[in-house]
Each structure stands twice: as structure tokens, then as C-alpha cells.
Amino acid sequence: MTKNANFKRRVRARAAKTGESYTAALRQLRGRAADEAAPAVQSIRLAVAQTTSFDNPLDSDGLRRSGAEIRQLMREAQAAGARLVHFAEGATCAPNKRIMSASGPETVGPSDWTRFEWAVLREELEATRRLAGELGIWTVIGSVHQLTEPHRPHNSLYVMSDSGHLVTRYDERMLSNTKISFMYTPGGSPVTFDVDGFRFGCALGMEAHFPEIFIEYERLDVDCVLFSTTDGASPGNRAFAVEVQGHAASHRYWVSLAALARPGSAVPSGIAAPGGQWAACCATDGMPSLAVVDISDDPDDLARPWRRRARTGLYEAHRVADDPRSIARDLF
Template identity: 65%
Template sequence: MTQNGNLKRRVRARAAKTGESYTAALRHLREAQPRHADTQSVRLAVAQSSLFNDPRDSSALRTSGMEIRRLMRDAHRTGARLIHFPEGATCSPNKRIMSANGPCDVGPSDWTRFDWAVLSEELDAISRLARELELWTVFGSVHRLTPPHRPHNSLYVVSDRGDLVTRYDERMLSHTKISFMYSPGRQPVTFEVDDLRFGCALGMEAHYPEIFTDYERLDVDCVLFSTTGESPSAAPPFAAEALGHAASNAYWVSYAAHAPQSVTVPSGIAAPDGRWKVQCPADGTPAIAITDIATDRDHPARPWRRTARSDLYEAHKIDGDPRSDARNSF
């Protein structure tokens, strides 16, 4: 199922043997396999796609698949190595359409309303095209579990060979999602393309900085953050947080939302300095934006911030206050 299955087994074995946490064991194994010291780059395309929110509509599911594949071809023509799509790119089920209580009241989702057979056909077609184009493709989709378990809200990672190498399941779900719609995920997910390491985040997880600092500890070069963007008014906070996470963690952040949101903030790729390197058109239409993301392994920002977040300052702190009433005077 995952490209890193053997690595995960080694990490768990080391953690069991040493008593380390999973993250500490993973870092040790990563450091034991040093990466290239020079600057690496990957041409990344970020997409803003149409919003399809009725999983009962088989024609809409097919249309979403065709649009995804059209944007994949557009990215391929630019020389992109990886394309990143929004949350629910295949379909982002509307909570009222799915509610077993009817559209007026939001209740438990009735997942028998989803045309799973058509979705499966579209997923297969996307994978085949990824192999044909030799294009890594990351896109949002609902991941079905065995009933009565609710599905996951997921990001699929399809390699340039057309293989589903890993899947990220949203962990920090909204109130409606956790109450009525989805099962939460359990762990961060990383994968590598041409020696750059990518992490995945989804939905409303931009609101949780611990998701992004955890990926910094996992030594990623870029986080792919996908959200729905159903309401244009919701875009500014998410986009601002994407820029902030890029700057505070000194890595790239790709921000993919649906096209309707682009009239406020389009999809884009934030550089490690916390500024947009490139953005899609702000006109409400499906589109892509492309840039080369490069990581300088010798840049001092990330090593220093890791040092600063450790116990660096403890030895420099003063015990007590040399002035008797310092807290109440200038």
C-alpha cells in the first residue's frame, strides 16, 4: 500500500527495541541515510479544480475525473514532476446531501448514496494517466471503509508509475465531519520525489500549527495542504496560515483549494520566506500554477530553529531577579 512500508516496519522495530517514540526512531533512521547536501528541486504544479459535492450524481463524478486528468495533462506539458489537487477533488460530499435526516437537518451521513462504482472507475483512470505521463499526482477523495465504519477524508498519493504509494487521512476533523461524516486519521504521512520529502495536510488542519511543526521534525521540504474552499469568505485565514507555516518552519507549502474560492485567494505555492511564489488565476476557473521548488540543505534557518526549540536557553536563564522590585519598576 505505501512506498515506505519497509521503513515503517524498521521504525517500529527500533522504537520497540530502544523505547524511543516513533518520531525519534524515524529521525534516527533518516539521519543514518544522509541526503544530498546540495540544492535539490522539483517542478510542482498546484491546481484549483471545480467543486463537485453530490456523490449521487454519476455524471458529475465522471466530469470531475475528466477535469482532473485535463489538468494533469496541462501540468505534464509544463514539465511538472508532481501535481497537487484540493481536498475532495473527485467529490467533496455536501453534509446536507449526505444527511440521513434530510437536507434541512444535518445528521449522520448515508454513505449508500455515494456512487462508489463510478468513483472507482475514475480513480483507476487517474492512476493510468499518472503512469502514462510519469507524473506524481496527489488529490483529495473519500476513502471507503468496510461498513459500518465511516470513510476517511483522504489525500491519495499516486506515483509516476501509477501506483497508490500512500494515503493521508485527515486527522483534525471539523465538528460536522467527526460527528456525522468521517473517521479520523491516525498519523502524518511523508513520501519522496527526486530526493525532496513531502508531507500532507487536509481540510481545516491549517488551523493547527502542531500538524506543521510535526512535519518540520520529520524533515519535509514541502507540505501539500488541500482544502475545499466552498466559501470564498473562508479563504483569507487559511491562506494566511499557509504563508505563516511556510515562514515559521522554513519550508514550502502548496495550498490547493477549489476554484470558487479563487476569487478571494487562488491556489498557490508559498516559499520558505512566507511569500507566494506563484498563484493560480483569481477568476473562479479551474487552472494550475507551476514553479520549481528548491531546497538548500545548507541554509541555516531550519537547523537554528531546531536548536532554539530545544533546551538552548536553559543555561542562559537567570535564577531569581537581581533587582528586588524589578517587576514593578522601570
């Protein structure tokens, strides 16, 4: 892994210095010496989790049970050899819009964020952060992120390193109508981070519906997008699953879908390979579980570089401006 990670860093450094595309820099470095072998396919073990759905942030005992379940799955992921474990949106707590509504539960209105045991949430997140360091496993987990009053919180993904540090946070940008109207403050930026030479991007909530999010991450040269959702799909509605497969196939990168465990859900957690097929999926019985896959980074895959080249004006020199009237003459 180290050799491939170093090579990728050299490619990125050259691209940044010269202004070349990643593909051009890769070609130059590979061809620098005739006897220099191309980097081999490397891999990193990724675990995706599904956890019990919990939506009442006033329930301190429930928050603690949620935290304990997350940490148990972290231990199982580490025992399976995973370097990173990926959890769903709201894995700590996905606040119910009716419980939070100041005018609810009969109607949905602006959320009253005093209805949240923030101190308990912080304790559980701190325990999770410490365990990530003890286990030596990167942990990406969905949680509400409190902002100063009177601002609404973010709906976020926390990224905790294998040394137990909070290294970055992704805030959901493309919020649903209910979220933007009554619940959350939107984020504004994509987020990437590197583990063992593999670059990961983050997406959240309903962002699978927005191709521009995934196109942006392709341009940021990610190897895998970690998409976390509460699911919320009714039985038979597989929109998120199909979209995740499509993004993986279109951009030739891995996509991990982490959803909450719901009986009868159409979208269990799973990991889609660059060809669009599911490499592994969690059980559909609504129980907490893991799916574990070695995701690979094949520098000799020609599809992704070609699609990048195709988007840079490659075809303009080959286009022909023909008189449509000549077609009519030829036909008749």
C-alpha cells in the same frame, strides 16, 4: 537532483544510526573531507491545481466530468514539466453535508453513504492512476475513501506515483465538528513520501488551523507540505492563506495549498515559499487552472537548523535566576 538526493539519504541514514539530529549528521558529513564540496541547491517542479467544485456523489455524469477535468490538468502539468501535481480536498467529489444527510436537506444529520456512486468513483480513480503512470507524473488527489460497513469513510489524499502505483494514503485527522459528528472516520498518522530526494508531507481539510500538524512535519524533515482543502472561505476571509504563509515562514519549508475553484473565493490554490511569500497562485476567477513552481532545497539555509537547535534547550545554560526585589532596589 540525484547527487543531492543521495547526500540527503546519507544524512538521514547517519542520523538514524547514531541518534544525532539531522543537523548534526549534516555537519559531520560535510566536514568529513576538506575537499568534499557541499551539495548545491537543487529543485523539483511542483504544480498545484484548482478544480471545479462538485458535491453531488449521486450524479454519475458529474463524477465522470470531475475525473476528466482532473486528468486534463494532469496532462497540462506534465506538459509544463512538473514532476508532481497536487489537487484539492474532494477534487473527485466533496460530498455536500445536506445531500448526504439522512434527515436532510433541511437539517444536517448522519450521512447516508449509500448515496454515493462508489463504482463510478472507483472507475475514475483507476483511470487517474493509470494516467499518472502513462504521463510519468506523481499525482496527489483528494477523495473519499470507503471503509467496510458500518464504518464511515475517511476523507483522504491518494498519492499515486509516476509509475502509476498507489503508494500511500493520508486520512484527515483533525476533522471539523460536522465531519466528526455526521460524516467521516478520522485518520491517525502523518504521512510522508519522497520524490527525487524531496520529502513531502500531507495535510487536509481544516488542518491549517492546527500548528501541531505542521510542527510534526518539520520534525519529520519534510521539504514541502501538501495542504488540500475545499476552501469554503467566504470572500474576504483569508485565514487559510495567511496560516499557510505562516507555517511556511515559521518552519522554513514550502507549503502547497490546493483548493477548489470557486468564484469570489478568498483562497485560490498557490505555493508558499520558505520565507512565507507566495511563489505562485492560481487565478481567482473560479476557473480550473494550475500554478507551477520549481521548489528548491537549500542545504545551506541556516534558519531551519538554528530554530531546531533553539528548541533543544540551548538557552537553559544562559538563563539567570535573579531576585526581583533587587530590581526594585535598583529602580528606586
